Amino acid sequence: MRPNSQGLKHKSSHDTEREFGGTLGAICIPVFLPLTVLFLISVSRCPEASVLKWPPSLPSTDHLWDPLALMVLLGWISLHALLYLTPVGKVSEGLVLRDGTRLKYPINGFHGLCISGVLLLLLVGLGAPLGYLFELLVPLAVCAIAVSFLFSVYLYIRSFCAPSDALALGGNTGNPLYDFFIGRELNPRIGNFDLKYFCELRPGLIGWVVINLGMLMKEVELRGSPSLAMILVNCFQLLYVADALWNEEAVLTTMDIVHDGFGFMLVFGDLAWVPFTYSLQAAFLVVHPQALTFLGMAMLIFFPLPSGVGYYIFRKSNSQKNQFRRDPSHPSVARLETIATATGKRLLVSGWWGLVRHPNYLGDLLMALAWSLPCGFSHLLPYFYVIYFTILLIHREDRDERQCRAKYGLAWDTYCRRVPYRIFPYIY
Ligand SMILES: NC(=O)C1=CN([C@@H]2O[C@H](COP(=O)(O)OP(=O)(O)OC[C@H]3O[C@@H](n4cnc5c(N)ncnc54)[C@H](OP(=O)(O)O)[C@@H]3O)[C@@H](O)[C@H]2O)C=CC1
Numbered sequence: 001m002r003p004n005s006q007g008l009k010h011k012s013s014h015d016t017e018r019e020f021g022g023t024l025g026a027i028c029i030p031v032f033l034p035l036t037v038l039f040l041i042s043v044s045r046c047p048e049a050s051v052l053k054w055p056p057s058l059p060s061t062d063h064l065w066d067p068l069a070l071m072v073l074l075g076w077i078s079l080h081a082l083l084y085l086t087p088v089g090k091v092s093e094g095l096v097l098r099d100g101t102r103l104k105y106p107i108n109g110f111h112g113l114c115i116s117g118v119l120l121l122l123l124v125g126l127g128a129p130l131g132y133l134f135e136l137l138v139p140l141a142v143c144a145i146a147v148s149f150l151f152s153v154y155l156y157i158r159s160f161c162a163p164s165d166a167l168a169l170g171g172n173t174g175n176p177l178y179d180f181f182i183g184r185e186l187n188p189r190i191g192n193f194d195l196k197y198f199c200e201l202r203p204g205l206i207g208w209v210v211i212n213l214g215m216l217m218k219e220v221e222l223r224g225s226p227s228l229a230m231i232l233v234n235c236f237q238l239l240y241v242a243d244a245l246w247n248e249e250a251v252l253t254t255m256d257i258v259h260d261g262f263g264f265m266l267v268f269g270d271l272a273w274v275p276f277t278y279s280l281q282a283a284f285l286v287v288h289p290q291a292l293t294f295l296g297m298a299m300l301i302f303f304p305l306p307s308g309v310g311y312y313i314f315r316k317s318n319s320q321k322n323q324f325r326r327d328p329s330h331p332s333v334a335r336l337e338t339i340a341t342a343t344g345k346r347l348l349v350s351g352w353w354g355l356v357r358h359p360n361y362l363g364d365l366l367m368a369l370a371w372s373l374p375c376g377f378s379h380l381l382p383y384f385y386v387i388y389f390t391i392l393l394i395h396r397e398d399r400d401e402r403q404c405r406a407k408y409g410l411a412w413d414t415y416c417r418r419v420p421y422r423i424f425p426y427i428y
Pocket residue numbers: 253254255256314318321324325345346347348349353357358360361364396400403404
């Protein structure tokens with residue numbers, strides 16, 4: 001054990017527990033998840049197919065590759081890299097690193113969203129067939145998967161030139177497969193360009209709303225106007241993405257930025273998984289129009305409720321923790337009850353973080369459920385997101401719990417006794 005600049009003790013990277021099933025997970029996940037993306041897209045566009053069909057349908061090989069898809073993808077990533085470098089908006093500091101320094105990050109993601117929105121509207125105005133994204137979805141996903149693999153190899157190789165303080169604590173086990181998967185370097189940068197922060201919020205997240213819009217345009221091409229279900233799915237998911245970019249600074253205190261290395265899992269998650277699986281509801285609606293039955297209408301009326309409540313809990317709790325970690329004396333958090341930890345940091349035990357130990361996950365899950373409801377109950381596919389997300393967040397909560405127990409020891413146990421439920425009050 002060696003003390004860091006704040007006097008805290010960290011385990012050396014080589015002793016850290018392996019996550020995601022260790023080496024086996026690191027071999028299976030990069031094979032299985034890209035196939036899952038392609039499988040889900042093909043299910044979403046097959047009118048009769050059932051998710052439970054065996055053998056599963058995968059796109060035929062002649063539909064996998066289209067040079068236009070590669071051009072669109074690289075053009076999109078380059079546009080966002082340029083927008084990232086544009087000197088607009090403020091520059092914010094991340095949390096203190098192990099060497100005592102803080103990195104600087106541009107807070108201009110929302111500008112990026114607005115500018116790409118204007119560019120897209122111009123393109124549509126000029127007659128660009130945005131609905132063609134529906135046909136291009138599979139080759140685009142294939143290119144995003146290929147780019148994720150290549151980029152992760154680059155990140156793995158360059159991590160050997162990084163100083164040891166710049167390595168993530170969990171990603172330096174010496175097992176090449178596992179380290180490639182989990183990520184060795186914490187904040188890989190080219191000059192001031194932070195690769196992890198860039199990928200987390202820009203090309204994939206904004207790409208998701210563009211794909212949604214493409215699906216809406218495809219519906220217009222096919223049926224003359226967009227359906228209510230499609231409009232609702234587009235609006236709420238756009239709100240989620242716009243919110244993430246409006247509150248971009250808050251991402252600097254999330255687990256991914258503070259703790260996790262940048263390896264295949266996050267690269268693939270950011271560039272391929274988010275845009276192509278989070279847009280499945282919109283893709284599904286293109287081929288499975290929802291007739292407005294009585295139940296459907298009741299759902300659509302009910303729809304904004306879990307969505308709005310979920311959004312409120314998600315936003316308020318994330319902002320409260322972010323504000324508290326940045327400035328505990330700020331009037332909005334100064335009066336909340338806290339407990340001290342041996343590290344000098346305090347833990348909130350009242351307010352949102354006194355309700356359950358992860359109120360932000362609770363809000364996010366409520367929103368996820370709400371997004372599926374407009375797609376009806378005829379098919380399991382629109383519910384894929386909420387099922388996957390529940391598993392992801394329960395697993396993530398468990399990882400965070402272990403990290404917090406290692407960081408805060410007895411104080412964390414006290415917190416758990418004061419706030420016994422993890423995500424769902426009185427249930428879990
Ligand atoms: N849409 C998607 O696909 C996904 C969305 N998300 C969302 O991202 C958001 C961020 O999630 P994530 O990064 O997982 O985790 P959190 O933002 O919840 O961060 C967890 C950290 O918060 C700090 N913390 C925990 N409890 C307390 C407390 N009582 N008082 C003060 N600080 C506390 C600890 O860090 P420390 O004490 O070191 O500051 C802990 O490690 C969530 O809203 C989640 O729903 C996440 C994953 C996927």
